[in-house]
Amino acid sequence: MTAMGSERLLEIAEEAIGAGGADDAEALVYRQAGGLTRFASSRIHQSAWREDLWVRVRVVVDGNRVGTATVHSADPEMVRATARRAAEVARAMPPDPGYPGMPGPATYPAAGRHDQATAAADPATRAGLVAGVIGRLPAGVAAAGACETRELEIALANTRGVRAAGATTAASFSILADAGSGTGWAEGTEPALADLDVAALGERAARKAVDSRDPRELPPGSYPVVLEPNAASVLVQWLGWLGFGAKAYDEGRSFLVGRLGRRVCSPLVTIVDDATAADTIGVGFDFEGVPKRRVTLIDRGVAASLVYDFRAATGHGVEPTGHGLPAPSAEGALPMHLAMLPGQTPQADLVAGLERGLLVTRFHYTNLVNLMGTTITGMTRDGTFWVEDGRVVGAVRNLRFTQSILDALASVRAVGAETEMAAEDGYGAARAPALAIDRFAFSSATTF
Amino acid sequence: MEPEELTELALAAAVEAGAGYTDVRWVRQETEGLTVTDDRVDDLEAEDSSGLGVRVLVDGRWGFAASAVLDPGRAGELARRAVEVARASAAAGGEPVRLAPAEPAVAGWATPVGRDPFAVPLAERVELLLAACDAQRSVAGLAHAKATVDLWRRRTVLWSSEGARLDQTVTQTGAGIEAVAVGDGDLQQRSWPNSFRGQYQAGGWEVVEAAELVANAPRVAAEAVQLLAAPQLPERVTTVILDGQQLSLQVHESVGHPLELDRILGMEAAYAGTSFVTPGDRGRLRYGSPAMSVTADATTPGGLGTFGFDDEGVPAQRSPLVVDGVVAGFLTSRETSADGTGSSGAMRADGWGSMPLIRMTNVHLEPGQGTLDELVADTRDGLLLSLNRSWSIDDRRVNFQFGVEAAWEIKGGRLGRLYRNASYDGRTTEFWGSLDAVCGPEAWVVWGVPNCGKGQPFQNARVGHGAAPARFRNVHVGVGR
DSSP states (O other): OOOOHHHHHHHHHHHHHHTTOEEEEEEEEEEEEEEEEEEEEEEEEEEEEEEOOOOOOEETTTTHHHHHEEEEOOOOOHHHHHHHHHHHHHHSOOTTOOOOOOOOOOOOOOOSSSOOOHTTOOOHHHHHHHHHHHHTOTOEEEEEEEEEEEEEEEEEEEEOOOOEEEEEEEEEEEEEOOOOSSSEEEEEEESGGGGOOOOHHHHHHHHHHHHHHHOOOOOEEEEEEEEEEEHHHHHHHHHHHHHHHHHHHHOOSSSTTTTSBBSSTTTTEEEEEEESSSOEEEEEETTTTTOOOEEEEETTTEEEOOOOOOOHHHTSOOOOOOOSSSSSSOOOOOOOEEEEEOOBBHHHHHHHHEEEEEEEEEEEEEEEETTTEEEEEEEEEEEEEETTTTTEEEEEEEEEEEEEEHHHHEEEEEEEEEEEEEEESSSEEEEEEEEEEEEEEEEOOOOO | OOOOHHHHHHHHHHHHOOOOSEEEEEEEEEEEEEEEEEEEEEEEEEEEEEEEEEEEEEEEEEEEEEEEEOOHHHHHHHHHHHHHHHHHHGOOOOOOOOOOOOOOOOOEEEOOSSSSSSSSSSHHHHHHHHHHHHHHSSSSTOOOEEEEEEEEEEEEEEEEETTTTEEEEEEEEEEEEEEEEEEETTEEEESSTTTTTTTEEEETTTTHHHHHHHHHHHHHHHHHOOOOOOOOOEEEEEEEEOOOOHHHHIIIHHHHHGGBBBHHHHTTTTOOOOOOOOGGGTTOOBOTTTTTTTTEEETTTTTOOOOSTTTOOOOOEEEEEEEEEEOOOOOOOOOTTTTTTTSSEEEEOTTTOOOEEESSSSSSEEEOHHHHHHHHHHEEEEEEEEEEEEEEEEEEEEEEEEEEEEEEEETTEEEEEEEBBBBEEHHHHHHHHTEEEOOOOOOOEEEEEEEEEEETTEEEEEEEEOOOOOOEEEEEEEOOO
8 A cells, every 4th residue: 555656646547538529638636645643641542544546537528518527446447437427517517608728738846745754654653753752741741642644646637738746745743732721732744754853842842831831811902922833824824715816816805805016014024835845745736737836925015926727827818826726616726835934033032022922832723704804713722821021921821812814914023033834634734934923912811 | 346345354354453343434425516606607526435444443442544445455454454553552551442332233224315416417406506696696786696506425334343234325415605795895795594505404405495595595695785885793792692503503613512522531632622521510510591401413304413323333312412501411432431321322434534533413402482583572682693604712612702694783672783794702601601592493493514623634524403593691792803
């Protein structure tokens, strides 16, 4: 049950588009395999290995009738049946006057990193890392979390000559340390397992848990904050979902409507989408077979660019940026390799520069309040501290924030020099530095 | 190879490799999602996913392995890999897992379906959604109209080393419309019958027909346009009536999740979180007012959490969670109820590739009496809050904040002006303690929540909530803009 390899995946894709009788056809083959070891109350309580492979076929008949079908199988007969099903669907669909055709052959940039040791990591390796971290916890501290290793292979072929294939790996380790009346958190995500310092993550979480004991109540209000990278990455991810796609912009459901080309936040803030960065996880082409390009979304505080799939790019008369989802898509293009660029201030100095305010480790259960205002809400958790004269003086009970992301980024006073990638399980990932923000609105408090 | 052959091969291989308790699930899940925006089909996803998952206990440790690639010999490989995973899990020590006894069932079960939704011609589905969009677009000032239909069917063949032999097929259908108005730097949306792609129930095409998308479209579109011109809801403390749709999510987030026993025991601490409820709170903790009774019921017709057997083979059950405001029970599994209380039949996986977790089935707020009109007439000053727009709650399920699509002022027992961007927040037991009236059975509907997230790797569950409109006193409203 090892990697299938680009050649085999492309064979499957070519099998799917080879049936004939279509004006255009495309097949996307996606394989993911890996293991995840979960622990809670300082014991491994769930551990799993899973391999999935799906083939999505898009077929166009009568020039502009489009149908798709997906099957989770590599069996040639099932793949061919899925292609026939996509053609049936296409024949039943109304014409799509805006059908833009499919992309043609291209040269793809190097992207992602495939680490064989990560792809081959066995359950004993993951369990050993977990046991090692648990074994080093201080007395009175228990832990929960997960260690995951996985491999992704992807291939795409279409009848216009596109043949794209790539592979990447990812490893993550997360730990919540529980010291009774306080909890602490740390996580890391990297392309290779060897790049994760799980011992350091365990020590960081345990230290935060101990420091979080006996939190005092703080009234809701607007406070200066330092957001650690994990919390800052949540703001970056939300901003990415709220309107950088050209389709969302065209339909008026983007916060960038009326703001493109204008200053939207502090000049200290630059956000890019870059699948070609060495420290991200991905391949060099999107789900339509278009090369991924680095796009600067916010350039020193100015809303700079949208991202385009093939359809939106054709409509706008521009080059697609390589951010297409499997087409046709009601969502349109999305930035999926977001990063806020680091600043000049060492992270430790951000706290040292805070006269009175909060240090936030992590957010929990964030959700949209107002799209156009980029307002989201969520809770702090696992390490929320009060800072005075540049020093952490104690823990505070967790607070709910209800805050416009753009307003927060407009009051960024300093940007950390180090970045971390944070991955909200099931919701993508973004790399971000710590941020010192002058005003951050906390609307209510909880009891712990 | 037939599903029964694969499960039998995997079961035998697991036992041979040293597994104790073993269950093997072959699952085929078919979905078709159709989205029409304005005058064109915006998206159509038809997916057919089948695979095999093997779960084993070896020396009291769980191991799980699953694959969609079912080559010859793969069933045995998966079983041996699951055993390898379980053996590795002993590294961190801890108490071994014990399971509550369960009678191994040999049975079949299927959702009652009126008209098979997958047999409804695609052209007929497209025609309906285009008509629903046309009817919305007849309203001046609307920016976009959307209409959706989603079909979902899952067949599960479950065999266990204890002798369970189960074959069940669950069919669910959903449909809805969303009207979007845009202007002056704002975006407002109004949906029907529920937000986030509509109402979902177990059953067939009759669920779509019951939604009456075309008939409701002009009203929904007009409300979206009205919202754009409506004032922002001011911040204050007042009485609120939640409609059944919003109340179903309130029950979901602030009652269902906190009473999942795996959360209470800390098994989900790192991701979804824990609970303010403790194991000793059964029969003791006052959760809400005497008007609050909540039941978990996997037998409710039409519920997304309705089935014959859970993914451990435990039969569907009806059990009280809160009675007259006091905690009466939890959602449990065989592992978490090995103390003799017995599983409540709430272990569910989101497909062949996931381990079952404790999930809500259908968690209902039991009805009271009267209609929504009567409840409004009985309210001197307050708000009627309708359809969810946003939700968030802390990791112990205490502090919550919800946003809704629309809020109508209630003055002297009558509905008045419309407000936009309405929200309310509170703390769980204080909020449920302020419940003073629930509408009756005639207003009680089983609403579907098809997007409940939990677990690592992330799993998505489909759950149901019976709810009728209900009234709460002294609620803080109007946070955020």
